[in-house]
Amino acid sequence: MIDWLRSLGRDGIAVFEKIGRGNLFLLRTLAGLPEVLGRPRLLLAQLYSVGVLSLLIILVSGLFVGMVLGLQGYNTLVQFKAEESLGVVVSLSLVRELGPVVTALLFAGRAGSALTAEIGLMKATEQLSGMEMMAVDPIHRVVAPRFLAGVLSMPLLAAIFSAVGVYGGWFVGVGLLGVDDGAYWSQMQAKVDLYDDIWNGVIKSMVFGLVVTWIAVFEGYDAVPTSEGVGRATTRTVVHGALAVLGLDFILTALMFGD
């Protein structure tokens, strides 16, 4: 019993220590951002590997999610003779929820895990130590460009996801199920609000991008420097990243659309 309490206490302290380290780490990363902006080539290379390489999975997933929305939305709406509103249903679901959330989940799995593994492996092979001994701060040189690339890529990827999804829904609804083409687009234009819907979705995707990238680079940097440690850190990135996204989504939705 005492042992159990003791280990509970130890684990609790470890969790708070880690949160503290994570916050200090974020501050140091943010302090490195001006330097990154001065070296666009570092940033471009990371934008490529974090953003561009995630593009394919985002395009394909967006298309399928949009098609499913088109199908499900049509089946429900047609019962109320409201299938003209399919465009609104598809686009609102995507822009407000599925775009940011699903993109963030995919992003954690695709780019986040790669970031963690890469940084963790650099740590395990003493590359980060080596940089420190060469008087190069690895947080500025390695972490900050990756962090910024993740934060910039996420909203763009989410926007692309939603856009492709709208076309997926259009393909199923208009192309296969015979919803009126003009109604699909015009209802969408009339009902989707720039501020309430699109802007809030963009804010969500920015928050998710920041949190997922932060978790990914921190887990890599904080990994136990062995192959097992890096493996565990990669898993944690995906699990914690996904949980953080879903939890934050609830909070943000309550704040934005709650009234």
Next chain:
Amino acid sequence: MQRTPIREPGTTDMDAAQPNTETGDDILVRIRDMHFSRGERRIFDGVDLDIRRGKVTAIMGPSGTGKTTLLRLIGGQLAPDRGSVRVDGLEVPRLGRAELYRLRRRMGMLFQSGALLTDLNVFDNVAFPLREHTDLPEAMIRDLVLIKLQAVGLRGARDLSPAELSGGMARRVAMARAIALDPMMIMYDEPFTGQDPISMGALVTLIRRLNDALGLTSIIVSHDVQETASISDHVYVISEGRVVAGGTPDEIERSDSAWVQQFMRGLPDGPVPFHYPAPDYRQDLLDGAQEPRP
């Protein structure tokens, strides 16, 4: 990060070997009464040690005595619990981040693993410190990199990636990178382990040659006793958290200390235990027999 132009090659190489006017002596690294532990385990227990400018100093000792830890303490990656670590007159543990980084630009370190950046090829690895710390035009960086690679005999390997190098080659590339900024001091962590006799011989002479040609101060951590002793001006043997012997290789060889004799001759057990500290062996085995099987 602040960028300073590189020192002119040639003019500065010898400056590093000159005594620092501030401290007025020829001791570059001075460690006094240094204590360091990792968790419960005490690693250093009052170490006193001097590294002279312009010399090759060897630090030897059995595996796990803390040789790598000592280099990290000198480089400021770890801080001692007590005592002083001075490099070029600067108290390393008390330096702020910026000062520490300024000092590190003047020291090169070769990691046990080489620690080359795996996403860069050989050329870019050697160019890395130059690109990070100087604003030299690309043409000059190219020349400097080729000079350094030529010095370690790998000018022809510039386009290979670290994965395509053998262990010995990787270490020589790391050496070229460590001298890229013309440091005053270079620390080698186990430069010889896992080398065949030929590349071992090449590395041994290379370390000595670089030291003398560039006016460096070199610290070699190693347990390859003969090779290391053959190029060192001074040898320290550390064991159990203390310096157990120090002197020229000849003096060490003739030492009448049992510790030192055991180590230099490579006797498996003696005053320096082969075993990591552990409870009594017999008792340990008996304890296992009494515990229920998992």
